[in-house]
Amino acid sequence: MANSNIHPTAIIEDGAKLGDGVRIGPYSVVGADVVLGDGVELASHVVVAGRTSVGARCRIFPFASIGHQPQDLKYKGEPSTLQIGTDCLIREGVTINPGTEGGGMTTTIGNACAFLANSHVGHDCHVGNNVIFSNNVMLAGHCDVGDFAILGGGAAVIQFARVGAHSFLGGMSGLEQDLIPYGMALGNRAYLSGLNIVGLQRRNFSRTEIHDLRRAYRLLFAQEGTLLERVADVAEEFREHAIVMEIVAFIKAGGRRSMCMPKNGAEA
Template sequence: MISASAKIHPSSIVEDGASIGDNVSVGPFCHIGSRVTLADNIEVMSHVSILGRTTIGAGTRVFPGAVLGAEPQNVHYKGEDTELIIGSGCTIREGVTMHTGMPDAGGKTKVGDNSLFLAYSHVAHDCHIGSNVILSNNVMLGGHVVVGDRVIMGGGAAAHQFCRIGHHAFVGGLAACSNDVIPYGMLNGNPGILGGLNVIGMTRSGISKSDIHAVRRVYKMLFSGDAPINEVLKRIKPEYQGVEVLEDLFEFIEADSHRGLSSAAKARRN
């Protein structure tokens, strides 16, 4: 169904079955597949392909050359019905690619609200991206990567499949995330080395100075010594019960992981 208020350029193809909301604009030479749902007030510029079972939230802007909802780049994909879900208010710049999921991993690639994807960044199958995220030019996410809210990744950074990048983390340009990055962490280099905390990002998000100081104290205790991080965490965790800003950090460290944690300690061993 195409809303009467939608504007579709005559050179574009919208397949039967697509759902196009109010005040949607589709520019020239675009291809909108039959299982695509575009919410209200979306702008799709020229030469954009939106394929597969893809849903895009209201107010998102898609710049020329983007390909959204194509099949996963995975040799095990056999045409199963999987999907891509993109939130509201996102900006998707030139040449960005986002793929649908794999059936053995839930079948969904998800992107939150108000995120910015700069030119030629790539979101692979089964990634789960939070809200208010920025992926700079040429950022590459392998399959199954989880990116928390308010993460910023610099140009050319890459994340190995199954990596987790915690909320409010900062990943520098050309950095390689081979292991998980803790919430609030700041990763640089190849291989990626945890070099401190994203204090600027925390401040901009409205986190109080007292909470920032609490995270700093815990960070130093976790990563400055030679003892295993989980042992240190067990020792200090009771002291910080009820400190909300640390709860996600503790849960992140204790959660099961395919990749292990990035840490400054790894730099000393290399």
């Protein structure tokens, strides 16, 4: 742990592995089975516990609780893990729980994610890269969140739900179903309100790609036929369109939850 800077009030338990240039502020605690990558910073009053690995250059702010026993009453002390990627921002009061025996034994967080104040990631969740949780977001156990998804302040996601890549869940929304990639859901309880057009534009998707998504969306969520029939039609018509096929694959893969649908027909 060359060039590390550890405040004298911090507690580093025997066995913890610290990379080069780690900075640990006042009154922080690092458990015996924790691995901190190069350049990780714990600002102050941060606790990292359990079998947790934190990737290089992550910054964790005061009163975050990372890797403590999952909030699952079925947990019996099994040696589950939490893996956090590189370059993540974890702000004040964030809680992230490890996995459980009933969910695959691990929780994973990708690279370059931002978890703003008091947000929560439950046990056995899998969060992709470049994901943003705004303040007070609540992600229940066993959820999957795709790359570049954004969850607005105070949003809540039910256990076993899937949140697709490049999607947007509005602030104060309660998501009880799966949200398609590139989709936008709003409300309590959340409904599919169209495509995440602003997010697509910010990430430099072309006008042609956005136009294709709009056409496919209207077909997928039209009134005629069943969803599976419409998925088959879209898969045939857009088989050469990679981003549309991401939505098709997401729906076909299915999960424990039904699909989040529009209130009154397709919107985009």
